[in-house]
Amino acid sequence: MEFGSGSGGDHDGSDPHRRKKRYHRHTAHQIQRLEAVFKECPHPDEKQRLQLSRELGLAPRQIKFWFQNRRTQMKAQHERADNSSLRAENDKIRCENIAIREALKNVICPSCGGPPVTEDSYFDEQKLRMENAQLKEELDRVSSIAAKYIGRPISQLPPVQPIHIASLDLTMGSFGGQGLGGPSLDLDLLPGSSSTMPSLPYQQxxxxxxxxxxxxxxxxxxxxxxxxxxxxxxxxxxxxxxxxxxxxxxxxxxxxxxxxxxxxxxxxxxxxxxxxxxxxxxxxxxxxxxxxxxxxxxxxxxxxxxxxxxxxxxxxxxxxxxxxxxxxxxxxxxxxxxxxxxxxxxxxxxxxxxxxxxxxxxxxxxxxxxxxxxxxxxxxxxxxxxxxxxxxxxxxxxxxxxxxxxxxxxxxxxxxxxxxxxxxxxxxxxxxxxxxxxxxxxxxxIACLLVSATSTRDLGGVIPSPDGKRSMMKLAQRMVNNFCTSVSTSNSHRWTTLSGLNEIVVRVTLHKSTDPGQPNGVVLNAATSFWIPISPQNVFDFFKDERTRSQWDVLSNGNAVQEVAHIANGSHSGNCVSVLRALNTSQNNMLILQESCIDNSGALVVYCPVELPAINVAMSGEDPSYIPLLPSGFTILPDGLLDQGGDGASTSSNVHANIGRSSGSLITVAFQILVSSLPSAKLNLESVNTVNNLIGTTVQQIKAALNCPSS
Structure with missing residues (x-):
């Protein structure tokens, strides 16, 4: 090949196109130090790379590229090792497969004396057996469900009347029975399951x-x-x-x-x-x-x-x-x-x-x-x-x-x-x-758990020990967590939505509870949210006041309540765990466990009925994990509109009392009710209407007590 004449054929060392690229080789000390760091941290951050740069006399880009190349080299080595191992395993399995095939050629069936069935026919038969068992199980399940709706075994039905899945629709449009095919719902929920819960995406x-x-x-x-x-x-x-x-x-x-x-x-x-x-x-x-x-x-x-x-x-x-x-x-x-x-x-x-x-x-x-x-x-x-x-x-x-x-x-x-x-x-x-x-x-x-002092307002004359205090706070924390789960709109929680939002904005959900620490049976939860032109601090004080509790609490049946045990869990006086007793009532064996908390972002009041022996178990310091809880309560949030200096703003000097200086409050009311503890749980429309009326009555009582418009 000819390159032409003149200077174009004279290539000296000054020609940049012909100059050889210079490579820098690291010293043994540099490589040893880099390898030591790589074993500890294959992905050093910028600060670590700068430190290595100063220590080894290399540019930061050289440090960065060395680690990138080393990671690539390590990955390639692992892949080659994996490929070699898989190839050897594959060869081993192939040899075993050939040996088994040769052995099967000489096998005689002990039943008929003939040649054995081929592998393909064997696996086809096994597949058909498995499909047949699955279909039979599905038929039995559908038959048992259908039998509950028609009142007799499925075998007694005429063969020309097949059961369609559409006839088993259990959805409910709203309260008042609209969208229901009958006066009751028979729900066979799996323990802790939800018919509307999708498979969680992170599993895939x-x-x-x-x-x-x-x-x-x-x-x-x-x-x-x-x-x-x-x-x-x-x-x-x-x-x-x-x-x-x-x-x-x-x-x-x-x-x-x-x-x-x-x-x-x-x-x-x-x-x-x-x-x-x-x-x-x-x-x-x-x-x-x-x-x-x-x-x-x-x-x-x-x-x-x-x-x-x-x-x-x-x-x-x-x-x-x-x-x-x-x-x-x-x-x-x-x-x-x-x-x-x-x-x-x-x-x-x-x-x-x-x-x-x-x-x-x-x-x-x-x-x-x-x-x-x-x-x-x-x-x-x-x-x-x-x-x-x-x-x-x-x-x-x-x-x-x-x-x-x-x-x-x-x-x-x-x-x-x-x-x-x-x-x-x-x-x-x-x-x-x-x-x-x-x-x-x-x-x-958490810090209050480490304080050894206890309340002087004790239950039955027994002051809780430090273990008893921790047990009571642990019980109250589980109650709050249970309440938050019941109010959440997440599909990941195990609740089945029965009703959407209607005119009075009530959502009803339910699930069959089998977890320790919850009553066994179908639990119905109803929640609603509303706005009132009262500051969150004043609303919190209203719910915390024992003198006004009879105006909204159905558990007290209109009777006054008395705090018989008190455990502080924060610097604000409203942050505490309380045990309340309704006065002038025949149910002396039933108490109310309550936790209230407030900070400058909102407030929470959660409570539930607990029997006296269960409270004594927790007060003595024993494990409260199996005490059944079915909490209800209120959440209080600022409405996002700042108060312009009116009387709605709190005057308290404590930072926790000043909830965003909001002029109005967003209140969520949530109740949980054990509908049935029978193995065959049935939810009728009366139960839904009962909890709906309970929510509505409570909201109206709260508005009336705080002199707010009812609409």
Whole structure:
């Protein structure tokens, strides 16, 4: 091949096109040090890479590329080893298969003396037997259900009248029997099952190595963004002119994080962002332990127990990284969670999130939550969480300073109910203030468990011991968690919805309870929400006042009540566990267990009837896990409209008493009733109407007692 004449054929070392690429080889010491770090942490963060760069005299890009190449090399080695092992196993199975086939050629059937059946015919027969057994089981099940509706065995029916599935429709349109084919409903619910509950989506997720590598990069980038959100003030964060909260300036955010423009420019979504800072009565390491203790793969982990009014459900799908040196720093988890507002009118929010923990320095931790979107569930999750989370800084005397950030993108495909619209759009319903206020209150509750002093208002002259106090608080906590579950609109909980929302906005659900700690049988739950022009603090005081309880409490039958036991669980006087007794009644053996709590994001009053012997068991310090509870109660939230200085605002100096200085309250009333404890549970329309009337009467009594309009 000829290259032509002249200077074009003279190639010297100065020609950049012919210059050989120079390669840099690391020294043995550098490789040894890098390998040692790789064994401990295959994905070093930027701070670790800079430290290695200074220590080894290499550029940060060289450190980054070395770790990328090393991870790729390690993955290839593993794949080659796996392929070699699988190939050997495959060869072994193939040889065994050939040997079995040769042996079967010489086998004689002992029954007929003929040749054996082939493998294909054998497996075909087994498949038919299995299908036949399944069909027979299905026929028996349908026959038994149909027999209950027609009053005689299915075998006595004429063969020309088949049973159609449509005739077994148990749906109920609304109260008053509309949409019902008869006066009663026969419900054969499986224990704890729900006929409307879909299979949980996280059960279908299988992660590849590529997914995990991508998740690690996403979590690392999210941590960097969260730290900037936590540590930057104006112009990124501006003070709200209405209530002084930190609100994210979206224009500044777009300039600082351009990759988010695609989300923020979508006209069909809105952004909720907030930041809050406060002091928590718990040391930082203990907080990190509770936040990251979700690796037991249970539905009821510490994250749910710490935020029962906010977290409807939480599930750790997989632990991507368990952290370094036995601690939580570097821990990365893929989780599924649902967040709630305790009302039948507000839908839960679903998230698939990556939770990543990093210790910034001694006594300073950061935990970030960021959405990880799965394409197969894009139609289900209408929310996306941008990097959110908290910065936890140790303080003297076992306290911590916590700065919380919530930054969420919402697509409201279903219109928000008008009475909750202001609360949700203001960012108070799911914002940082509510998270931090709940954390402060729950940490106070935990701290009260460590205080040895007990109440002087005791039951039966017996002052509870420290063990008895812990047992009573444990019982009350289970009662509150049970109540929150019953009010939640999550489909993941085991409730079957019988009724949608009618004119008076009542939702009725039920399930067959077989769990320890709950009465066995069909439990009916009814809940409604309404607004009144009274401040949340005043509404809470009304429900807490023993003198006004007879105006709304059906358990007291119009009688006055007396507090016979009191356990404080917070700095606010309203945060306590109480045991109440109705006076002037023949039911001296029945008491009322109640827990009330309040913070600057809302309030809760939950109660249930408990027999005197069961209370004595808990007061003595024994395990209260099997004491049956069927709680009812109230949730109180601000309406999202700030009070302009009227008498609706609380004048209390305690920060917990000032619930957003709201001029009105959103109240949710929820009752649970044991419909039947018989094995064959039947729910008739009378039971539904009874609980519907109970809800309606209670709402009217509350409005009348507070001098509010009845409509």
């Amino acid at each position: 997720i299988v992660l590849s190595d590529m997914d995990k590598s991508l998740m690690t990069d996403i979590a690392s980038n999210a941590m960097e963004e969260l730290l900037r959100l936590l540590q930057t003030n104006e112009p990124l964060w501006i003070k709200s002119s209405t209530d002084g909260r930190d609100v994210l300036d979206l224009d500044s955010y777009e300039r600082m994080f351009p990759r988010a423009n695609g989300h923020l420019k979508n006209p069909n979504v809105r952004i909720e962002s907030s930041r809050e800072c406060g002091v928590v009565i718990m040391n930082g390491l203990a907080l990190v332990d509770m936040f990251m203790d979700s690796v037991n793969f249970s539905l009821q982990n510490k994250w749910v127990e710490l935020f029962p009014t906010i977290v409807s459900m939480s599930k750790t799908i997989e632990v991507i990284s368990s952290g370094m040196l036995g601690g939580h720093s570097g821990s990365l988890q893929l989780m599924y969670e649902e967040l709630q507002v305790l009302s039948p009118l507000v839908l839960t929010r679903e998230f698939y999130i990556l939770r990543y923990c990093q210790q910034i320095e001694q006594g300073l931790w950061a935990i970030v939550n960021v959405s990880y979107d799965f394409p197969q569930f894009a139609s289900q999750c209408r929310t996306h969480r941008f990097p959110s989370g908290c910065l936890i800084q140790d303080m003297p005397n076992g306290y911590s300073k916590v700065t919380w950030v919530e930054h969420v993108e919402i697509e409201d495909r279903t219109p928000i109910h008008r009475i909750y619209r202001d609360l949700i759009h203001s960012g108070l319903a799911f914002g940082a203030r509510r998270w931090l206020a709940t954390l402060q209150r729950m940490c106070e509750r």
